[in-house]
Amino acid sequence: MNTDSPVESQLECELPEPSDGNLFVSAYPPFSSWKSGRLSRLEKVLLTPPQHGHDVPLGLYVHTPFCLQRCQFCYYRSIANPTTETLESYVDAVLEEFRLYGESPALTGRRPSFAYFGGGTPALLSPHQMKRLFGGIQSVFPWTDIQEVTFECSPKTATRDRLEVLREAGVTRISMGVQQMNDSVLQQSGRVHLVDDVARAYDEIRRNDFDVLNLDLIAGLVGETEQSFFDSLRDVVLMAPDSITFYQLEIPANTPLFRAVHDGQIESLANWDEKRSRLSRAYDLLEGDGYSLRSAYAVVKDSSRHRFLYQDMQYHGCDLLGTGLASFSYLAGVHYQNVAVLRTYQEMVTAGRLPYHRGYVLSDEERMVREFILQMKLGTVKTAYFQTKFGVNVAERFAQPLQRFSDAEWLSVSDDAITLTRQGLLRVDRLLSAFYLPEHRELTYW
Ligand SMILES: C[S@@+](CC[C@H](N)C(=O)[O-])C[C@H]1O[C@@H](n2cnc3c(N)ncnc32)[C@H](O)[C@@H]1O
Ligand code: SF4
Known part of the structure; x- marks a missing residue:
């Protein structure tokens, strides 16, 4: 049943919601506009010491593109079952x-404010490899x-010996991909773990007393029903x-x-309305359980302690040094991305060359748009921030799309x-x- 208002229905047509492809936005301008080749501006940026008094926080991102097995739905750069x-040799690179x-x-001499180890599954590294990497x-x-060091794990890789090394090294935040607490759904998604593995890993992580334990869930997986989604959520909340x-x-x-859907092998999948409705009800239930919504995607128990510093700082324009295969960086207003072929990445660094292959030098206006759209994902954009930092009144600058989305009650x-309202957040x-430059x-x- 479609209960949209006429304004919403019209906007739904103007902002088509494709059944496949990527919708999640992590960078602006879109990657497809980044230019290949060497970037003379980046080379200049790297040779220029930061100006005193204009210190911008620095975050580190390290990508580890390996997993025990590839999940059916996953689009991250990752290779299954790598050898020791x-x-x-990847840690060396x-x-x-x-x-x-x-x-x-x-x-x-710069001191990072946060570090994020993502993947793939960085917890696939052995304890010894982790120690080498951190050192x-x-x-x-x-x-x-x-202030925050996040390390991504999967249930099968969150083992005692690894977690002890992570704790010892100063990791503050473990993020584990659970996706759903239902064995049939997990198996249909090609996950290598089952529900029992989650329970074991969860206890092991808690034993090590990290500041924050985050779990990732997905709504709309193959085999999921309304009932299985909420049964799974109940087990997560417990x-x-x-x-x-x-x-x-x-x-x-x-x-x-994608291939299975297009070959007609998947009988039914939740559509976007169903996914949004499941998440909306999930957020209501979690708010009743003492969680609060901190962005379009996350609920936290205690917003003063359970922070997503890596996100907040990036959304407010910090420098990000992204390392590893296909990582992207943002340094002094230059966005750039590393090569995505493992051998090329290793050959480039071994030859003493930074392994990036494409990038984009943002104008002041593009930097403003970038921060604006990223902060929209947090649910609230403070207008004074943009007035002070960019001298722009964003309510006036974006009056037209804001009016349309306000009419739709988003x-x-x-x-x-x-x-943003709940309905706005769920489709942010x-x-x-609509806020991009024309x-x-x-x-x-991409
Ligand atoms: C790098 S993985 C997390 C750590 C670990 N590799 C794991 O899966 O347990 C990041 C998260 O992206 C999400 N993700 C991956 N592919 C997705 C897709 N096609 N749609 C929505 N979310 C996806 C999953 O929730 C996953 O946990
Ligand atoms: S384990 Fe995580 S990163 Fe690896 S394929 Fe699955 S979802 Fe993607």
């Missing part, structure tokens, strides 16, 4: 990349001022994680799921802030292109 030698950055005047990174960028990140299933073109605009990634609106994301 592959992992060893990442440390070489850090060493190269350590020589750059723009970064020398090598810290010898270039000491963690003396670090574990009492500090935060839960929710994704709505996307069907990106590079996944086995957001409201006051003197101080733009605030689709709304963002030349970026029609581009494909």
Whole structure:
């Protein structure tokens, strides 16, 4: 049943919601507008020491592109079941990349505010490889001022020996991909773990007393029903994680799921209305259980303790040094991305070259748009922030799309802030292109 108002229905047509492809926005301008080749502006940025008094926080991202097995739905850059030698040589390459950055005047002596180890599954590294990685990174960028260190795990890789190394190294936040607490759904998604593995891993993580334990869930997986989704949610709530990140299933073109859907092998999948309605009810239930919604995607138990610093800082324009295969960075207003072929990545760093292959130099206006759309994902955009930082009144600058979305009751605009409603938040990634500069609106994301 479609209960949209006429304004909503019209907007739904103007902002088509494709059944497949990627919808989640992580960068602006879209990757497809980034130019290949060397970036002279980036080379200049790296040679310029930060100006005193204009210190921008620095975050580190390290990508580990390996998993025990590839999930049917996953679009992340990842290789299944790597050998020990592959992992060893990958750690060598990442440390070489850090060493190269350590020589750059723009970064020398800077102390990161956060570090994020994502994947793939970084917890696939052995305890010894983890120690090597942390030691090598810290010898270039000491963690003396670090406020948050996140490490992604999967249930099968969250083992006692690894977790002890992570705790010892100063990891504050573990994020584990659970997806759903239902064996049949997990198996149909090609997950390598079952529900029992989650319970074991959860207890093991809790034993090590990390500040934050986050669980990732997906709404709309193959085999999921309304009933199974909420049964699964009940089991997650009983574990009492500090935060839960929710994704709505996307069907990106590079996944086995995409092929299965197009070959007619999948009988039924929840549509976007159903995914939103499940998440909306889930957020209501979680709010009743003492959680609060901190963004379009996450609920937290205690917003003062369970922070997503890596997100908040990026959304407010910090520098991000992304290392590893296919990682992207944002340094002094230059976005750029590493090569996505493992051999090329390793050959480039071994030859003493930074392994990026494409990038984009943002104008002041593009930086403003970038922060605006990223902050929309948090549910509230403070207008004074943009006035002070960019000299722009965003309520006036974006008056037209804001009015349309306000008519659809997806957001409201006051003197101080733009605030998304629940329905606005649940479809926020689709709304963002309306705020892009005209030349970026029609581009494909990748
Ligand atoms: C890098 S993985 C997390 C850690 C670990 N690899 C795991 O899966 O347990 C990041 C998260 O992205 C989400 N994700 C991956 N593919 C997705 C898709 N097609 N649609 C929605 N969410 C997706 C999953 O919830 C996953 O936990
Ligand atoms: S969801 Fe996680 S475990 Fe599955 S393939 Fe993607 S990165 Fe690997």
